[in-house]
Amino acid sequence: MSLEVKAEGLWKHYGDKVVLKGITYRFNARRVYALLGPNGSGKTTLLRLLALLEEPSRGRILYLRDGRALRADMALRRSICMVLSEPALFNTTVLGNVLYGLRLRGLRRRQASHMALEALARLGLQDKARQRALTLSSGEAQRLALARALAVQPQVLFLDEPTASVDEENSQAIEEIIASVGRHCTVIFSTHDIGQAHRLADVLLRLKEGRLLEDE
Ligand SMILES: Nc1ncnc2c1ncn2[C@@H]1O[C@H](COP(=O)(O)OP(=O)(O)OP(=O)(O)O)[C@@H](O)[C@H]1O
Numbered sequence: 001m002s003l004e005v006k007a008e009g010l011w012k013h014y015g016d017k018v019v020l021k022g023i024t025y026r027f028n029a030r031r032v033y034a035l036l037g038p039n040g041s042g043k044t045t046l047l048r049l050l051a052l053l054e055e056p057s058r059g060r061i062l063y064l065r066d067g068r069a070l071r072a073d074m075a076l077r078r079s080i081c082m083v084l085s086e087p088a089l090f091n092t093t094v095l096g097n098v099l100y101g102l103r104l105r106g107l108r109r110r111q112a113s114h115m116a117l118e119a120l121a122r123l124g125l126q127d128k129a130r131q132r133a134l135t136l137s138s139g140e141a142q143r144l145a146l147a148r149a150l151a152v153q154p155q156v157l158f159l160d161e162p163t164a165s166v167d168e169e170n171s172q173a174i175e176e177i178i179a180s181v182g183r184h185c186t187v188i189f190s191t192h193d194i195g196q197a198h199r200l201a202d203v204l205l206r207l208k209e210g211r212l213l214e215d216e
Pocket residue numbers: 014019037038039040041042043044045046
């Protein structure tokens with residue numbers, strides 16, 4: 001039941017600035033991909049396109065199950081998740097942020113609460129469940145965004161610099177989570193930390209001048 005993601009001839013430009021130049025790539029199911037590249041090389045842009053949050057200028061994204069392309073409907077969108085490096089949190093409690101996506105997917109309050117608290121515990125945030133999300137530190141906010149994503153058990157998970165403002169201990173916890181999530185779903189994450197890329201990824205990808213290259 002796992003999903004593959006295929007980019008076909010993806011171009012993206014903003015005005016006359018061309019960010020992505022015809023990217024074609026197939027992301028296999030149950031693999032972890034690290035996306036490297038300097039500031040401004042298009043990592044976040046590519047992740048946003050792959051996660052269907054933004055339209056390419058040209059080309060397309062396909063999601064495949066057992067080799068068959070799926071329609072980009074609500075059910076598909078609910079099985080993919082993207083965590084931004086500076087996540088937009090809802091102005092409610094920490095717990096409320098995690099509950100939201102679960103309730104949206106039709107889970108009953110009790111089960112949703114159970115799953116939400118479990119996800120918060122994985123990220124070391126159980127003691128902050130009642131705190132207002134907007135009062136969290138940036139590292140805590142980043143961990144909350146990951147908890148929120150994990151709670152809905154996505155089949156494809158996109159992470160934009162998942163440990164960018166997280167301390168060493170929590171970075172290690174996040175890396176362990178990424179490794180374990182990667183065993184049963186497709187994970188594509190961007191990073192500037194080459195060590196992290198090597199530790200976690202099955203495949204290292206690099207964006208260079210608008211093109212996507214696989215590291216040897
Ligand atoms: N909405 C937008 N309008 C105009 N330009 C944009 C927009 N979004 C991104 N860009 C430009 O596209 C280029 C790629 O940006 P992107 O955020 O994808 O880079 P990145 O590889 O994620 O960089 P970083 O490592 O700094 O996060 C940058 O030059 C950026 O200024």
